[in-house]
Amino acid sequence: MKTTIYDVAKKAGVSISTVSRVINNTGRISAKTKKKVLDVIEQLGYQPSVVASALTGKRTRTIGLIIPDVANPFFAELARRVEDRGRELGFNLLMCNTDNNPDTEDMYLSLLRQKSVDGIIIGTNARNHRVLRELLEENLPVALIAQDIPELMIDVVAVDDYLGGYQAAQHLVSLGHKRIAILVGNMNRTSDKYRLEAFRQALEDNGLELTEDLVIRTDYSREDGKRAARELLTSPKRPTAIFACFDFLAIGVYQAAKELGLRIPDDVSVVGFDNTILASIVDPPLTTIAQPIDEMGRQVMDLLVREIEGDKKTKQRVILPPELIIRQSTKPISQADGR
Amino acid sequence: MKTTIYDVAKKAGVSISTVSRVINNTGRISAKTKKKVLDVIEQLGYQPSVVASALTGKRTRTIGLIIPDVANPFFAELARRVEDRGRELGFNLLMCNTDNNPDTEDMYLSLLRQKSVDGIIIGTNARNHRVLRELLEENLPVALIAQDIPELMIDVVAVDDYLGGYQAAQHLVSLGHKRIAILVGNMNRTSDKYRLEAFRQALEDNGLELTEDLVIRTDYSREDGKRAARELLTSPKRPTAIFACFDFLAIGVYQAAKELGLRIPDDVSVVGFDNTILASIVDPPLTTIAQPIDEMGRQVMDLLVREIEGDKKTKQRVILPPELIIRQSTKPISQADGR
């Protein structure tokens, strides 16, 4: 049998409430009793049961993390940062991968509730606002990471997607590119929308137009990025630069370009978004818009924990600035392509 | 207040045990009462508390997953597979990243115990056998993934590292390479040991010798892989082929080679190990020894759950075969380098 608080109490010759007090460092206990109890705990290798204490109303010190897929480097890096901060603050992560499937998401949401997590961090599309609303109404702390749901009053930590999209366009324009295409996700995420919007705006601000044939939607796989890139690169009026709305997609462009015998950046410049490890691993290293993953992970955790601890009653949106990381996948347009 | 089993019982006009019975589908209940209870549950949006039921001796349906780092693609992909299978079987994963730090590992191990997880999957070095032994003595189901601790009676799912190392060497030898180097981890993992041993044996079996200057130890970072590769590639008797004990290290070789103006595979052939996404993304695509990540993830979960459910009393080691995936980072040695 696992040792319980009773075993400790008996062996130390005190009551269980005393033991409870020394464990939680509450109330007054004489240094002597305290030491004795501590000794016995040590001796017996006693570990208080989180389950039992949770039942009496204390926290489970567990947080649910809902993301599309940890195998996606962006979310893997994010999960890692979130966990790091969680550890510092004494919280564990229950990992939930949903592949953006609403049913899976629903299932996890209610599962997390059954498991009495102290809070939930959501990094998926989460368009099942119904369940989400229920949770919010129950006052279960919830925070969004790397995405936003503008119509909800909720804690959010995300990058400034609009700014990022603008920066990407601006960079390409400043290199002299005129025919610039964009590869964008399926628009279920607000981030895609903002990036595209800003991109288009930036071009306009520079007197350029983003025609529809230069906007290609894809799902979130590299395969599809490749397919889309191939389409773009074989079109009669091939763009001289491509903005891929996330690094994974950019890799697809690399592969399509290679198959077609096109060189990056000589024949096409490409810029990505996220600055995952992939960006620094590919050849040539990818110019990309960096999300401050570290900062984002740390901040959601902080936000959520503050809400859990009740230090905070107002929701807030934290929008962090992206950063253009120039590597070698972009270069000034060559004269030949100039027109 | 969250709704409890009492609320349901009262509103349905039955006792709490009846409600409990319909929830767990145990005992006999008339179709009529059952329906009534179910309706009320639906109406109230009642969700049974896992915490409370765990306290009465039932499972928490939560499993701890201890790995070095989810941001490492190999472990990320593994974690994903484990989770997939866990979901199918009704188990959640508590994610623990330790960076192979024994203290962090210890901390997590006892935390997981406090949280009453039903079992633990360990993918780290786990050399703190003491705590681990305690858990085993307590009959907490534990399974090792992607590594082994030969001196412990424990469930293990891993790839056949020896075979993998042998295959790598064999492949290179068959391409005519004679000066072949190996980049190996810090030897804290048994997998490194086996891969190196097999590699050496394979060379010997082919009448080749693995001299000490051709064995380079590194830690687990890409940076260090690069450093090691640079050392190797600038040495007077540069090897014509390198076996990197995991893909990440191989990337380091790619980068060092690029800096030194060496081409892969023309100037050096390189083979990796793991077959993570990285292998297919780099240029040229990396020839590597594939670990059956899917299968491994699924099998540990199966093993562990069978033990949790008590269907199995004997421990077992499941050793899966690796597979040589030939891509474009290896080629027959050129005549010039022939001697």
Add this chain to the structure above:
DNA sequence: GTGAAAGCGCTAACAT
């Protein structure tokens, strides 16, 4: 400073 006792939400005998 310490102990007794109620109760958290649920399960599992044991009754009926």
Add this chain to the structure above:
DNA sequence: ATGTTAGCGCTTTCAC
């Protein structure tokens, strides 16, 4: 077929 009750391990008043 359904209800009553005794815990599960802990926290927290409330007494002393």
